[in-house]
Amino acid sequence: MKKIFSRMGDGSPIEMTESELRRDLEEGTREAALRGKIPALTDDELKYLAEIFTAPYRFLSVERGNEVVLSYDAGTLKIRRVGIAVNRIQALQIYEKLLGADTMELAHVDYSFKPIKPIIGYEQPVLEQALLVTHIPLFYGAMPNLGLYTQPDGPFPNPSELLPQGKIAEARESYEKTVEAAIRDMVYASDAMMESGADGINFDTTGAAGDPDFLATLKAAEILKKKHPDMCIEVGMAGEFVLGMHGDLRYDGVRVAGLYPHDQVKLAEKAGVTIFGPVVNTNTNRSIPWNLSRATTFIKACVEVSHIPIHVNMGMGVGAVTVTDHPPIDIVSRASKAMVEMTRLDGL
Amino acid sequence: MSILEDISQAVVSGDKGKVLELTQKGASEGMDPMTIINQGLVAGMDIVGPRFKNGEMFIPEVLQSAASMHAGMDLLKPHLKGKVLEAKGVVVLGTVEGDRHDIGKNLVGMMLEAGGFKVVNLGVDILAEDFVDAAVEHKAQVIGLSALLTTTMPAMKEVIEILKEEGKRDKVKVIVGGAPVSQKFSDDIGADGYAPDAASAVDLCRKLLPS
Numbered sequence: 307m308k309k310i311f312s313r314m315g316d317g318s319p320i321e322m323t324e325s326e327l328r329r330d331l332e333e334g335t336r337e338a339a340l341r342g343k344i345p346a347l348t349d350d351e352l353k354y355l356a357e358i359f360t361a362p363y364r365f366l367s368v369e370r371g372n373e374v375v376l377s378y379d380a381g382t383l384k385i386r387r388v389g390i391a392v393n394r395i396q397a398l399q400i401y402e403k404l405l406g407a408d409t410m411e412l413a414h415v416d417y418s419f420k421p422i423k424p425i426i427g428y429e430q431p432v433l434e435q436a437l438l439v440t441h442i443p444l445f446y447g448a449m450p451n452l453g454l455y456t457q458p459d460g461p462f463p464n465p466s467e468l469l470p471q472g473k474i475a476e477a478r479e480s481y482e483k484t485v486e487a488a489i490r491d492m493v494y495a496s497d498a499m500m501e502s503g504a505d506g507i508n509f510d511t512t513g514a515a516g517d518p519d520f521l522a523t524l525k526a527a528e529i530l531k532k533k534h535p536d537m538c539i540e541v542g543m544a545g546e547f548v549l550g551m552h553g554d555l556r557y558d559g560v561r562v563a564g565l566y567p568h569d570q571v572k573l574a575e576k577a578g579v580t581i582f583g584p585v586v587n588t589n590t591n592r593s594i595p596w597n598l599s600r601a602t603t604f605i606k607a608c609v610e611v612s613h614i615p616i617h618v619n620m621g622m623g624v625g626a627v628t629v630t631d632h633p634p635i636d637i638v639s640r641a642s643k644a645m646v647e648m649t650r651l652d653g654l
Numbered sequence: 655m656s657i658l659e660d661i662s663q664a665v666v667s668g669d670k671g672k673v674l675e676l677t678q679k680g681a682s683e684g685m686d687p688m689t690i691i692n693q694g695l696v697a698g699m700d701i702v703g704p705r706f707k708n709g710e711m712f713i714p715e716v717l718q719s720a721a722s723m724h725a726g727m728d729l730l731k732p733h734l735k736g737k738v739l740e741a742k743g744v745v746v747l748g749t750v751e752g753d754r755h756d757i758g759k760n761l762v763g764m765m766l767e768a769g770g771f772k773v774v775n776l777g778v779d780i781l782a783e784d785f786v787d788a789a790v791e792h793k794a795q796v797i798g799l800s801a802l803l804t805t806t807m808p809a810m811k812e813v814i815e816i817l818k819e820e821g822k823r824d825k826v827k828v829i830v831g832g833a834p835v836s837q838k839f840s841d842d843i844g845a846d847g848y849a850p851d852a853a854s855a856v857d858l859c860r861k862l863l864p865s
Binding site: 341466469470472474477478517547549550551552553554563564591 | 668709710711712713714715717718721756757760836837838
């Protein structure tokens, strides 16, 4: 019986029969459809995914004409993390000139808005100099990371300690205070970088601390868009589902907890976000075919309702890419091809 | 809507004041306290569980609902007049050695109590042998193990090994849960079941301990 090479979500290699492949593709899309209350992939789409996985090539690409924009977040951190000892401006140039990036992001190693705010004056000259030696649109980015605003890292009581004590009202009050503090820092730092000439701001891993995190980002985006109407605001999510850490925070009357990508993007549009980067998390206990079928189901639903460009997050543990430091090209290329050609998104 | 349905809805809403008011009203009108508990308070949590599982309700809301349910039950205790609230089973619960995460585990405990189980919550960073000792002391039918780190998950297998060494494995069911845990891991270590969330943990205990 013919065996098809693939991988599990944790990167470990596996071989599947055609019926196992088909089963995983069907189960993946069904799971997404059930969770998100969205349409599952059609038989033709599942067949297309099956062809991607049964193709004998090590890596695949898109058909000519289907190329999309490649935008990168935190690249100045990642290239140095693999041991290439360049400074941040050189890192930006490597991405632009050697790696084909269409947009790049200047980032600080302490990649959150709270620690960046007090040193933003030191970040500004770096961006200004980077703009002189690069051509592609250059963003400045960091994470909202609302976890840093509660004790021991921040001033507000830690809801993770209050909730087990049954102090739910106090926990929610603390979350609400973190939202206000985060908005101030995000707006302050973003304002400064726009003054220095940034082409845009990226709010990365939005929602990592749950619904307060997502709400803070939406509100910060709204404030910034009013001040800088031509500003590009990119929001990259942390997960496919906004965790209800507070549970009752609303933006424009919509509860932000529990939202999936196709509903997240609607709020992002209302807030004035220019580019939305949805995320679907990779399940390490399931095969990549299962993960990719599931991820494309979510992203397709998101693209269908969006009026702004969608640049799906694809990398370690997201977008059906394996949870490995060096994602294997056989999976990255297959997942990318499927995302681009099936969901009709605008960028990766 | 009947008073019992109103109590259920108040539990779902996490409205402690309303739960207490309606529970008192039911008791004052001579309603059987067990009926109020089973068809009012616990019935409310039976709605909360699936909603939490489906992502329609979230941790703070579930905790509020559980707190309001417990408040109602505390109010009714003097009215029980010798009737024993018979538990469906005893569950010893804890986070394994080396791990201090507890929100999920506490949620499981609350949902199990709401589901009619007696819960002995040992806390966090619990040695494997202490789980077994507690199960013996409290005559537990289930040991529930929680871990949030891949580095602490192996401690779950230790509990099962100790049960086997002491000849107690067939007397206690072992269930596991936590973010890095999976059904495959549960099968590999010889546990009796895996629950991905608090509501599923209640369903699993009901399945493992049929009444």
